[in-house]
Amino acid sequence: MNKPLILVVEDDKAIRKLITTTLETQQYLYHTAETGGASILEAVSKQPDIIILDLGLPDMDGVDIIKKIRAWSNTPILVVSARSEVRDKIDALDAGADDYLTKPFSVEELLARLRVSLRRVRYDSDKLLKDASVFTNENLKIDYAAGCVWLDDEEVHLTPIEYKLLCLLAKNVGKVLTHNYILHEIWGNYTSDVPALRVFMATLRKKIEHTPAQPKYIQTHIGVGYRMLQVDDDRKSL
Incomplete structure (x- = not known):
């Protein structure tokens, strides 16, 4: 499996340095953002495994950021904030945060919370596994046990x-999956939009299709959804 990627959203330079140094000691990969606007762009472009989020950002309240991210992603969000009131914690968790750590915090506790989030990421991935350990479709192969393609x-x-x-x-090879079905299976109960799904599908196609404009593996059913075609070596797929 690839090393987990963590997005650190924190405008306080000293705290941001503490967090990133802690991540470096554990060999985590990370990106940083100092504003709400930048954090959303980073979340979309980098697609991190976990987001560490401060609520008190200069341009946007952290709860609003959580709501925006939850509109298209179920990436675990760990709030690290100086706000210690119960109402602040409830608001953040109700908006979609997974955990809440109050400043000042210990490095050991931060790492423990991250390990919990990573276990959730692995569990979510495991739920998608088939009974067979390897899926093969012509030159495309998925090793579910190793999590590799x-x-x-x-x-x-x-x-x-x-x-x-x-x-x-x-x-679900050979089966047309509707947009709503895919959004529910990938992002859970959060409301997600079709344009966001199209973006992720486009990036996936660029990686597994030799000619993305003429896909061989993933077929688009306009206005409905997507289907993985079963590709045979000796005949063209339907």
Whole structure:
């Protein structure tokens, strides 16, 4: 499995440095953002495994950021904030945060909370696994046990969302999956929009299709959803 990627959203330079140094000691990969606007852009473009979020940002309240991210992603969000009132914690958790850590905090507790979030990420991925350990479709192969994907015997590096999408399609090969079904299976009960799904599907296609404009594996049913085609070596797929 690839090393987990963590997005640190914190405008206080000293605290941001403390968090990133802690992540470095554990060999976590990370990106940083100092504003709400930047955090949303980073969440969309980098697709982190976990988000560490401060609520008191200069341009946007952290609770609003949580709501915006939850509109299209169920990435675990760990709030790290100086707000210690119970109402603040409830508001953040109700908005979709997974955990809440009050400043000042210990490094050991931060790492413990991260481990809990990572176990959730792994559990969510495991729920998509089929009974078979390996799925093969012509030159495309998914090793569910290892969480790896190969195309033409070369490993393809996918983000967690791309991997979930590919596994879901593979588990239902030959079946048309509606937009709503895919959104529910990948993002859970959170309301997600079709344009966001199209973006993720486009990035997945770029990685597994030799010609994304003429896809061989993932077929679009306009206005309905997507289907993974069963590709045979000796005949064209339907």
